[in-house]
Amino acid sequence: MLPLIDFHIHSTFSDGLYGLNEIARYAYEKGFYAIGITDHFSTRKVRSMDPEVIKRYLEEIESIDVPLKIFKGLEIDFSPRTDISLIGGKIFEGLDYILFEYVGDSNMGGYPLWKLLDIYDDIGLPIGLAHNNLQKNFSSIEMNNFLDLLETHQIFVEVNTNKNYSILGDYYYSLSDEFFKKFKDRDIPVSIGSDMHENLDEMLNVSRGINFIESLGIEENVKIFLKMLNI
Numbered sequence: 001m002l003p004l005i006d007f008h009i010h011s012t013f014s015d016g017l018y019g020l021n022e023i024a025r026y027a028y029e030k031g032f033y034a035i036g037i038t039d040h041f042s043t044r045k046v047r048s049m050d051p052e053v054i055k056r057y058l059e060e061i062e063s064i065d066v067p068l069k070i071f072k073g074l075e076i077d078f079s080p081r082t083d084i085s086l087i088g089g090k091i092f093e094g095l096d097y098i099l100f101e102y103v104g105d106s107n108m109g110g111y112p113l114w115k116l117l118d119i120y121d122d123i124g125l126p127i128g129l130a131h132n133n134l135q136k137n138f139s140s141i142e143m144n145n146f147l148d149l150l151e152t153h154q155i156f157v158e159v160n161t162n163k164n165y166s167i168l169g170d171y172y173y174s175l176s177d178e179f180f181k182k183f184k185d186r187d188i189p190v191s192i193g194s195d196m197h198e199n200l201d202e203m204l205n206v207s208r209g210i211n212f213i214e215s216l217g218i219e220e221n222v223k224i225f226l227k228m229l230n231i
């Protein structure tokens, strides 16, 4: 059995409705084992944090007074809407991990995976693919080559339970279950996220993601992700 975890949450630091303390208190009351705050990094798409805000963001997460493991993340819109030259180095110091959204997603103008691998060394933090419809975005490359890339770079893949990332009621993760099934034989980390913005109860939707992971028997992959964060 996996613990209740949510590694994709937005606060008032970007386009979320709730403050950090409200989110943490809710998670604590509902019995979450660990959470990660992942506000948007500077993008033209939504309300987001410019690089100079990150220091205060980290300090405020640090000062949350709730007995809960809380991790410091960031979500990057991996597209021309973001100034990619800002990514990496000193401004990311103190963060625990970074989510990249729209990687390989041509509908959303997302940059290809090779461009992420290009800046991989500059980032120096665990990175992952947020709400990615793998079967749509990566169907043109040979599946084993793709999985090799994820595995050798330890790029985690998120099971995102937000309905924005579903098609006619089918979530991207279940549409991509052929990929996730293959994770069983590989050390590819898997995270879970609700992508909560406006309703705290959305965080409880992660249990759907946990059920999916348990139904495929890939709990070990989540443990690899937790280990990357030293949990």
Ligand SMILES: [Zn+2]
Pocket (backbone or CB within 6 Å): 008, 010, 075, 195
């Ligand atoms: Zn998000």
